[in-house]
Every structure is written in C-alpha cells, then in structure tokens.
Amino acid sequence: MAGIVSYGGYIPRYRLNRMLIVQNMAWYFPVIMAVAQGEKAVANWDEDAVSMAVAAAYDCMEGNDRKKLNGVYLASTTLPFADRLNAGIVAAALNIPEDGATNADFASCLKSCTTAAIAALDAINAGKANNMLVVASDQRRTKMATMLEMFYGDGAAALLFGKDNVIAEFKGSHSLSCDFVDHYRGSGKEFDYNWEERWMRDEGYGKIIPQAIGGFLKKTGMAITDFAKVIYPCYFSGTHKDIAKKLGLDPSKVQGNMHANCGDTGTAHPFVMLAAALEDAKPGDKLLVASFGQGCDVLAFEVTDKIKNFKGPKGIKGSLANKVDLNNYQKFSKFRDLIVADLGIRGETSVNTSLTTLWRNRKMIFGLVGKKCKKCGVPHFPPNIICVNPDCGAVNEFDDYEFVGKQGKVLMFTGDMLAASVDPPAVYGLVGFDGGGRTLMDFTDCDMNQVKVGMPIKLSFRKRYTDKTRGFTGYFWKAIPQIEGGK
Amino acid sequence: MASGIRDKVAILGMGCSKFGERWNDGPEALMVEAFQECLADAGIEKKQIQAAWLGTCFDEISVGKSALPASMALKLNNVAVTRVENFCASGTEAFRGAVYAVASGAYDIALAIGVEKLKDIGYGGLPEFGSAMGSLNGLWFANMTAPGGFAMLASGYAAKYGIDMQLVKKAMAHVSVKSHANGALNPKAHLRKPVTEEQVLNSPMIAYPLGLFDCCGVSDGSACAIVTTPEIAKSLGKKNIISVKALQLSLSNGTEIAYDWDGAQFITTSKASLEAYKEAGIKDPRKEISMMEVHDCFSITELVTMEDLHISERGKAPEDILNGFYDRDGKVPCQIDGGLKCFGHPIGASGLRMLYEMYLQLQGKAGDRQLKDPRFGLTHNLGGFPMMNVCSVAIVGKYGD
Numbered sequence: 101m102a103g104i105v106s107y108g109g110y111i112p113r114y115r116l117n118r119m120l121i122v123q124n125m126a127w128y129f130p131v132i133m134a135v136a137q138g139e140k141a142v143a144n145w146d147e148d149a150v151s152m153a154v155a156a157a158y159d160c161m162e163g164n165d166r167k168k169l170n171g172v173y174l175a176s177t178t179l180p181f182a183d184r185l186n187a188g189i190v191a192a193a194l195n196i197p198e199d200g201a202t203n204a205d206f207a208s209c210l211k212s213c214t215t216a217a218i219a220a221l222d223a224i225n226a227g228k229a230n231n232m233l234v235v236a237s238d239q240r241r242t243k244m245a246t247m248l249e250m251f252y253g254d255g256a257a258a259l260l261f262g263k264d265n266v267i268a269e270f271k272g273s274h275s276l277s278c279d280f281v282d283h284y285r286g287s288g289k290e291f292d293y294n295w296e297e298r299w300m301r302d303e304g305y306g307k308i309i310p311q312a313i314g315g316f317l318k319k320t321g322m323a324i325t326d327f328a329k330v331i332y333p334c335y336f337s338g339t340h341k342d343i344a345k346k347l348g349l350d351p352s353k354v355q356g357n358m359h360a361n362c363g364d365t366g367t368a369h370p371f372v373m374l375a376a377a378l379e380d381a382k383p384g385d386k387l388l389v390a391s392f393g394q395g396c397d398v399l400a401f402e403v404t405d406k407i408k409n410f411k412g413p414k415g416i417k418g419s420l421a422n423k424v425d426l427n428n429y430q431k432f433s434k435f436r437d438l439i440v441a442d443l444g445i446r447g448e449t450s451v452n453t454s455l456t457t458l459w460r461n462r463k464m465i466f467g468l469v470g471k472k473c474k475k476c477g478v479p480h481f482p483p484n485i486i487c488v489n490p491d492c493g494a495v496n497e498f499d500d501y502e503f504v505g506k507q508g509k510v511l512m513f514t515g516d517m518l519a520a521s522v523d524p525p526a527v528y529g530l531v532g533f534d535g536g537g538r539t540l541m542d543f544t545d546c547d548m549n550q551v552k553v554g555m556p557i558k559l560s561f562r563k564r565y566t567d568k569t570r571g572f573t574g575y576f577w578k579a580i581p582q583i584e585g586g587k
Numbered sequence: 588m589a590s591g592i593r594d595k596v597a598i599l600g601m602g603c604s605k606f607g608e609r610w611n612d613g614p615e616a617l618m619v620e621a622f623q624e625c626l627a628d629a630g631i632e633k634k635q636i637q638a639a640w641l642g643t644c645f646d647e648i649s650v651g652k653s654a655l656p657a658s659m660a661l662k663l664n665n666v667a668v669t670r671v672e673n674f675c676a677s678g679t680e681a682f683r684g685a686v687y688a689v690a691s692g693a694y695d696i697a698l699a700i701g702v703e704k705l706k707d708i709g710y711g712g713l714p715e716f717g718s719a720m721g722s723l724n725g726l727w728f729a730n731m732t733a734p735g736g737f738a739m740l741a742s743g744y745a746a747k748y749g750i751d752m753q754l755v756k757k758a759m760a761h762v763s764v765k766s767h768a769n770g771a772l773n774p775k776a777h778l779r780k781p782v783t784e785e786q787v788l789n790s791p792m793i794a795y796p797l798g799l800f801d802c803c804g805v806s807d808g809s810a811c812a813i814v815t816t817p818e819i820a821k822s823l824g825k826k827n828i829i830s831v832k833a834l835q836l837s838l839s840n841g842t843e844i845a846y847d848w849d850g851a852q853f854i855t856t857s858k859a860s861l862e863a864y865k866e867a868g869i870k871d872p873r874k875e876i877s878m879m880e881v882h883d884c885f886s887i888t889e890l891v892t893m894e895d896l897h898i899s900e901r902g903k904a905p906e907d908i909l910n911g912f913y914d915r916d917g918k919v920p921c922q923i924d925g926g927l928k929c930f931g932h933p934i935g936a937s938g939l940r941m942l943y944e945m946y947l948q949l950q951g952k953a954g955d956r957q958l959k960d961p962r963f964g965l966t967h968n969l970g971g972f973p974m975m976n977v978c979s980v981a982i983v984g985k986y987g988d
Contacts, residue, residue, distance in 0.1 A: 530844070
C-alpha cells in the first residue's frame with residue numbers, strides 16, 4: 101500500500117515577533133494589532149523557496165537512500181525561475197540520479213502541494229514510480245504594515261511517498277477545483293493582491309474546505325470522527341475554529357494553524373502542519389489533510405506500526421526549536437528588499453552566470469560532490485583531476501564523494517565588513533571535514549562574535565548570489581557554525 | 588645542476604614614482620615618471636634597452652591587456668615587451684623576466700617595469716574581481732575580500748599557538764606603528780603620518796580582527812629597474828655594483844585549501860625563502876639579512892611572514908615584533924621605506940618598489956632612513972590569499988659579496 105515513508109520540515113531560524121511589526125508600523129495601519137500574537141518565521145536573506153525546499157528535502161531523506169528516488173515534485177508560488185525547472189535544482193542538490201527521474205514543479209496555487217502529493221501517489225499506485233519526494237516551500241514577500249505581513253511566515257516541508265516502510269498509508273483523496281480568487285499575484289508582480297477579509301474568510305476558507313471534506317467523506321464513506329487529527333490551513337484563527345465547528349469536529353482533533361509560532365507558510369503549510377501532526381501520531385491514527393487555493397484537495401492517511409521505530413527527522417519541532425529572534429524590523433525589511441540601503445559600488449559587480457560552466461560542474465555546485473581518491477582514499481573538494489594528496493599523484497582515479505552530511509569544523513574564519521553583503525559582516529572561513537577534505541565557504545545563520553576555531557558546522561544550501569539584471573539566482577552550500585548546539 | 592642567479596645580473600638603474608592617490612595622473616604618466624628616473628640613474632639611452640617586461644594585475648580597470656601600454660607609454664624602440672601577471676608578485680615577476688633574459692645571454696640590457704592605477708574605481712580597497720575571477724570560481728567561492736582573506740590567518744594563528752587574540756592584535760599594531768614611523772621619513776610614500784598603538788587598536792574593524800590601520804593603503808604608483816650583466820655595468824663605469832643574489836617563486840598547489848594546512852603560515856614563503864637563502868649563500872638569515880621589505884598587505888601577513896622567512900621562530904613572531912627586532916633600529920629592520928602600509932599597494936609596482944628601497948639602502952642613498960652598512964636586502968611578495976597564493980622572494984646585495 102502506498103503512503104508516506106518519511107517526512108521532513110524546515111522552518112528558518114529567524115523569528116520576527118509580531119509586536120515588533122506593530123511597534124514599527126502600527127502608526128500606519130493600526131488594524132495589524134488585532135493579529136499580533138506570537139512570532140512568525142522569516143527566511144534569512146540568503147534563503148528562498150528553493151533553498152528551504154532543499155533543507156526540508158534533506159531532513160526528509162535522512163536515513164533514506166536518495167539514489168532510489170524516481171523524482172522530485174516541488175510545490176510553491178514563489179519559485180525563482182519561471183522557465184527552468186526549479187524542482188530540478190532541488191533534485192541536483194539532492195544529487196539524485198538524472199536518468200529515469202521525473203521532476204516537476206507544481207506552481208501558481210497554494211494547494212499545489214496536495215495536488216503534487218496526489219500525482220506522486222497516483223504514479224506509485226500505477227506502478228510507474230517507487231519513491232517520489234514531494235516538497236512544498238514558500239517565501240512570500242509582503243508589503244509593510246499589511247495583514248499579510250502579519251499572517252505569512254516562511255517554511256518548507258517534504259514528504260517521501262513509496263510502498264515500503266510506510267509510516268502512514270494513503271487512504272484516498274478528493275479534490276474540489278474552482279476559480280475562486282481571494283487573492284492573486286499577477287505574473288511579474290512582487291506582492292499578493294487580496295480582496296476583503298470577509299470574502300476570503302466566509303466565502304473562501306469557511307465554505308470551500310468544509311465542502312471538499314464533505315465531498316471526501318461522502319465519496320469514501322468515512323466519518324469525520326474517524327480521524328485523530330484533521331489538518332487544514334487558515335490563517336484567520338477564528339475561521340479556523342469555525343471550520344471545525346461546521347465539520348462537527350472536537351477542537352482537540354484540529355491541528356493548530358501555527359499562527360503564534362510560525363505563520364502561514366503558503367503552499368508549504370498543509371505539509372508543515374501534516375509533518376507536525378505526524379510528529380505526535382500513534383499507530384492507527386487517521387489523519388485528514390486539506391489544502392486551500394482555487395479549491396481544495398483532501399487526502400486521508402492512516403498511521404502504521406512503522407512509526408514506532410521511525411527515526412524522526414529534525415522536522416517541524418526541531419526547526420521550531422532552533423530559533424533566533426530577529427529583533428530588528430529594518431533588517432527584516434532589508435532582507436526582503438522593502439527598503440533601499442546602499443550596497444556600495446563594490447556591490448554593483450554583475451557577472452552573468454556561465455550556463456556551460458554550471459552544467460559541467462553541477463554536481464560540485466548543487467550537490468557539493470567532491471572526489472575521493474581510489475588510490476590513497478583522500479577526499480577533496482572541489483573536484484581535482486590530479487589527487488590533492490602530494491604523496492599520491494593519482495590521475496582521474498576517483499569516486500564521487502558527497503560532503504553533505506559529513507561532520508565538519510571551523511579551521512579559520514573572519515567577519516568581513518568590506519565585502520558587499522546584505523547582512524554584514526560577511527562571515528566565511530575554511531572548513532575541515534571529518535574523514536578528510538576541506539574548503540573555503542561562506543558561513544550563514546550565525547553571529548560572527550560567537551564563532552570560534554574548532555566549532556562544529558552543518559551545511560546548508562543557500563542562495564550564493566542574485567543576478568537581478570538577468571533574473572538568475574545562483575546557489576551553493578554554506579556552513580552554519582553550531583553555536584551552543586545550533587542556537 | 589643549476590647554479591642559481593647569484594651575481595649573474597646587476598641592477599644598472601632604478602626608478603620609482605611618488606605613490607599615492609594620483610588623481611590627475613594615468614598609469615602612463617606613472618610609468619614615465621619611474622622610467623625617466625631609472626634611465627637617468629642607469630646612465631644609458633632608451634635605445635640601448637633590448638627587451639622589457641611589464642607587471643600589472645588589474646589591467647581591466649587601468650592599462651588594458653598586453654604589454655602594449657608599456658611599449659607605447661615609454662615609446663620603446665619596437666623591442667620585445669612581455670606582460671606578466673601573477674597577483675601581488677607581478678612586479679617581481681617582471682623583474683625576474685628581465686633578470687633571467689640577461690642571465691641567459693639573450694639580451695645585454697633589459698627593463699622591468701611595474702604599474703598599477705587603483706584609484707580609478709570609486710571605492711576603497713582593491714577592485715572587485717567580477718568576471719576576472721573565472722566563471723567557475725564565481726559560482727561558489729566565498730564572498731571574500733583581501734582583508735577578509737588574510738584576516739582568517741589571525742584566527743588560525745591564535746588557535747595554533749594558543750595565543751590570546753589581544754596579544755596578537757598588540758603585535759599586529761606594533762607592525763603598523765613601526766611602518767608608519769618609517770614611512771613618515773620617505774618623501775615617496777603615500778601615508779606619511781606616524782601612528783600610535785592606541786590609534787591602530789582603536790581603528791574601525793574591517794575584517795575581524797583586522798582594523799583599518801592593520802590594512803595597507805591603496806594607491807597608484809610605478810617602479811622600474813634596468814638590469815644588465817656585471818661586466819657591462821662595469822664597462823659603463825658603474826662602481827659599487829648592486830647585484831641579484833636570489834630570485835625565488837613558489838605557488839600553492841591546492842594543498843592548503845583542500846588537503847592539509849595549519850592555517851598559521853604561508854607554506855610557499857617558507858619554501859621560497861629557504862631556496863633563496865641557498866641561492867644567495869646565506870646560512871643564518873636572522874643574522875645575515877640586513878633589511879627586508881615584505882608583503883605587509885595586512886599586519887597579520889607581516890607577522891606570520893617573519894616566521895615563514897625563518898627569521899623568527901614558529902610562534903615567536905609576536906615576541907620579536909614587540910621587542911622591536913624589526914624596527915628601524917632593530918636587528919633586522921623591516922619595511923624601512925614604510926612598506927605597503929605607507930606606500931599602498933599598486934599591485935604591479937610593489938615588488939619593484941621594494942627592490943628600489945633595497946637598492947637605495949645598499950648604495951647609501953636612502954636619506955633619513957639610511958641604515959648602517961647593509962649587506963643583504965630581502966624583498967617578499969605574497970599574492971592571492973593565505974590558502975592559495977603566489978610568493979616571490981628576492982635577495983640583492985653588493986656584487987662579489
């Protein structure tokens with residue numbers, strides 16, 4: 101029986117306390133005070149939907165063989181490329197085999213995450229694929245002092261679907277599709293444009309989700325009371341509760357909308373909430389998950405015994421625990437390019453990306469794949485033609501060697517105020533890996549003053565540069581010094 | 588077996604422009620300024636120059652490609668001119684080209700000229716590399732600047748020797764204080780104001796732990812040398828001939844950045860200096876080297892270099908520095924002309940500017956900075972970054988010594 105084999109999540113480390121937005125912007129639009137409870141997760145300046153998707157995907161694939169994936173589906177409304185497969189970047193970052201892979205983007209709608217999940221499950225049930233990874237991720241920009249700025253958070257989650265070692269069996273789905281528009285973002289536009297809240301709440305979430313779930317129950321003959329947890333997004337907390345009432349649901353069986361600790365992560369949110377539900381699920385629990393956006397997809401899962409021995413990923417709980425308060429609203433605004441700060445002439449340098457060079461070196465750049473010498477066993481990065489060990493001299497006798505997942509530590513570092521950076525100082529250093537290999541890397545998610553030589557690091561796939569002239573985002577891996585165990 | 592370069596080539600003349608923010612002079616004017624002094628000092632006519640080497644690094648923001656800018660600015664006699672670029676060793680590389688050409692017997696008289704016009708970019712520090720870093724490096728290399736690249740060395744050094752960063756900072760500050768004291772005496776230097784240790788320690792942070800006064804200046808400048816054989820120099824009536832004792836170059840091969848390295852030394856400098864001492868016949872550099880001009884792009888670079896040149900023991904450079912060993916009145920005066928710290932670092936010119944000071948000192952023409960009876964002068968350039976670099980070491984002295 102097809103189902104969920106693993107799940108993973110990624111909530112970026114920075115949290116923005118909503119009262120900070122109020123303190124800075126309520127003078128302009130006091131209504132935001134009404135929803136100023138708790139904090140929202142905000143991506144660092146070097147993160148986007150693709151980089152967060154990679155983080156969630158790696159979390160999900162921990163302990164699973166990436167080489168056995170038959171494809172990656174990526175769902176998002178904030179993909180960096182309109183014409184270039186964004187899921188292909190995620191797949192390359194996972195270093196999955198290219199031959200035989202079906203990768204696809206599911207875009208333009210917040211419910212595309214569940215649509216991608218249904219497509220993946222269909223492929224598996226049709227015998228066309230064995231293991232499909234579906235990742236949902238969003239990093240939506242919002243105008244200052246808007247309700248959306250208050251509601252939206254950033255995040256990603258991933259689900260691995262397959263037939264073996266299933267922790268939650270797929271029990272069926274039902275979809276409702278209609279051109280209901282509560283908000284939209286026109287092509288090339290930076291921000292969402294939304295109709296009044298009453299329309300979004302009452303005629304949107306409040307009507308469409310119950311209707312789709314009703315359709316699912318009718319179709320399958322299941323009862324809402326069969327479910328241990330019912331999961332659906334809705335950032336209007338009152339409406340979120342009202343939907344439960346309409347469905348006749350015990351409030352304890354409703355998965356929280358995570359407004360207070362994360363914010364609504366858009367396309368990722370149904371997956372983020374499902375991953376959070378799986379973290380607490382017991383064998384036999386039935387989970388119902390619904391999405392919202394130009395209709396609603398409803399999927400049911402039943403948790404199996406396998407969940408007992410499931411070595412949990414870092415998941416949603418793990419990433420929620422790894423947090424730092426972004427106590428500077430101007431910094432957040434700059435990270436999102438909402439205010440103009442001068443990067444200096446040094447920051448003007450604009451070079452196009454050599455697509456040929458990128459193609460030749462895609463394993464190195466996206467997968468952080470180096471080489472390991474067959475003769476002397478020394479790993480190295482970037483890939484050399486002649487072994488880096490001066491006592492070896494092997495020529496082209498190497499196996500690919502993945503550095504992602506290897507333990508590493510800081511060998512030397514600095515925080516550079518001269519380098520053009522959105523978040524100076526630019527912190528970087530030489531990183532050495534256990535088992536051999538070392539390289540120079542940018543650091544991220546760290547306070548330079550707390551970095552020390554010898555400190556362990558983790559690796560994170562990030563935006564390396566954004567070429568605004570040509571619309572190209574370049575990615576590479578960065579090191580995250582593990583300050584006080586990751587905080 | 589190769590016999591080395593010792594005493595095979597003499598310096599016939601040298602010239603050096605005033606270094607600084609030469610807003611009203613282009614690279615051509617800087618080259619001509621250094622060249623005219625050099626030609627007069629050599630006492631020859633331009634048409635006697637049979638070949639030339641031009642060292643320059645950031646050609647894209649100043650002279651453009653090829654050796655044509657030198658040939659055309661100096662109006663050379665349609666002779667062979669070659670452009671060399673090897674990061675901060677570019678000037679010494681031009682010198683090496685000219686010296687080897689004369690030593691080989693291919694030419695009697697050759698010119699080496701270095702130039703860099705850095706102050707045409709509109710911002711401080713060295714120019715961004717942009718596409719000049721190569722299409723692959725641009726995809727993954729850290730967002731690194733020169734100060735940041737070298738600043739890392741301080742963290743590696745402090746960690747390796749378990750020395751408190753405050754003490755390393757203090758020694759680094761002394762490096763800058765000493766160079767400024769020297770530069771103040773040099774009319775050709777860019778920065779001519781003495782500074783105090785307190786000023787250095789309190790200067791704004793550029794790249795941890797380097798403050799502004801741990802960084803060398805950024806300037807425009809040019810320097811050049813005319814070389815020939817000692818025999819021709821004599822035949823031209825030269826007395827007290829200054830000759831080349833050693834010329835060594837060592838480049839990283841990827842070991843430091845990708846294999847094994849303690850992050851507290853330049854393995855290239857360590858190797859090039861040992862080879863240079865051998866070539867020059869020097870057995871104990873701490874005793875025999877009279878003076879040095881080393882690559883003090885940043886104070887930490889100079890500090891570590893004192894050990895890589897095998898003059899200070901490993902881990903002991905801060906002690907020697909703080910004891911004044913490298914001060915003007917110390918045992919081995921270092922940066923007697925003010926160094927990169929006060930001259931700034933017009934990349935292609937720096938190596939030749941260092942040789943110019945050694946040449947003046949050996950001839951007793953260094954004015955207020957003159958040292959008593961110097962014997963061997965060492966120059967050192969370090970280009971690139973600590974984890975992948977180009978190092979040149981040259982030693983000059985009196986012919987026959």
